[in-house]
Amino acid sequence: EFVYRDKPYAIRITDVVCYPQAYAAAATMLHTLMDDPKAVVLDIGGFTADYLLLKNGKADLTSCDSLENGVILLYNKIRSRGNSELDLLLDESDVDAILAGRKTSYPAEAVRLVERLAQEFVNDLFSTLRERMLDLRYSKVVFVGGGAILLRRQIEASGKVGTPLFVTNINANAAGFEYLYRLETAGR
Secondary structure (H helix, E strand, O other), X not given: OEEEOOEEEOOOOOOOOOOOOOHHHHHHHHHHOOOOOOEEEEEEOOOOEEEEEEEOOEEEEEEEEEEOOOHHHHHHHHHHHHHXXXXXXXXXXXXXXXXXXXXXXXXXXXXXXXXHHHHHXXXXXXXXXXXXXXXXXXXXXXXXXXXHHHOHHHHHHOOOOOEEEEOOOOOXXXXXXXXXXXXXXXXX
C-alpha cells in the first residue's frame, strides 16, 4: 500500500512466474521450434549475450548462460581502433549507421574497419558458444535483441549458423512474457 499524488493505492500480487533470460523474446516463435531436437536462442544486448538451448521447443536450463559479449564491447573496440588507426572519433550512432548500411561521410577505410571488427566480434561470439558445446551450424538459432538486429548482416555472412531466425520486434520481450504467462495460466 502506498500513496502517490495524494491518492491511496493497494497492490496485491497473487502470482509470479519466472522465465530464463532470452526465452521470452523467442516465445512467439516456439511453435516453429517444437519439432526441432535442438535450437538455440541468442539475445545479443548492450552488455551481454545470453543464450539458451531449446530441446523440442522446451528450455534446457542446464545449457544457458549470460556472456559478457555485448555490443558495447564492440563499440569500444571500434572507437579505440578508429582513433588509433585512422584518427577518427566514431561514436555509437556512427557505428550503427555504418553497420545499417546507411550513407555516411566517413571514408571507405573507416567503413571497412567497422565492418571487419563487427565480423570479428560475431565470429568470436560464435566460437565462444562452440567452446560451450553449442554447434550453431546444425540447428535453428533464434536471434533477439538490438545487437542481433544491428549485426544481422555479419551473422548471416559468418557461415556459422545453420538456420538463423531473427526476432525484430523491439517489444518482443514484453509480448513474449505475456504469451508465456497466458499459455501457463490457460489451464487453471
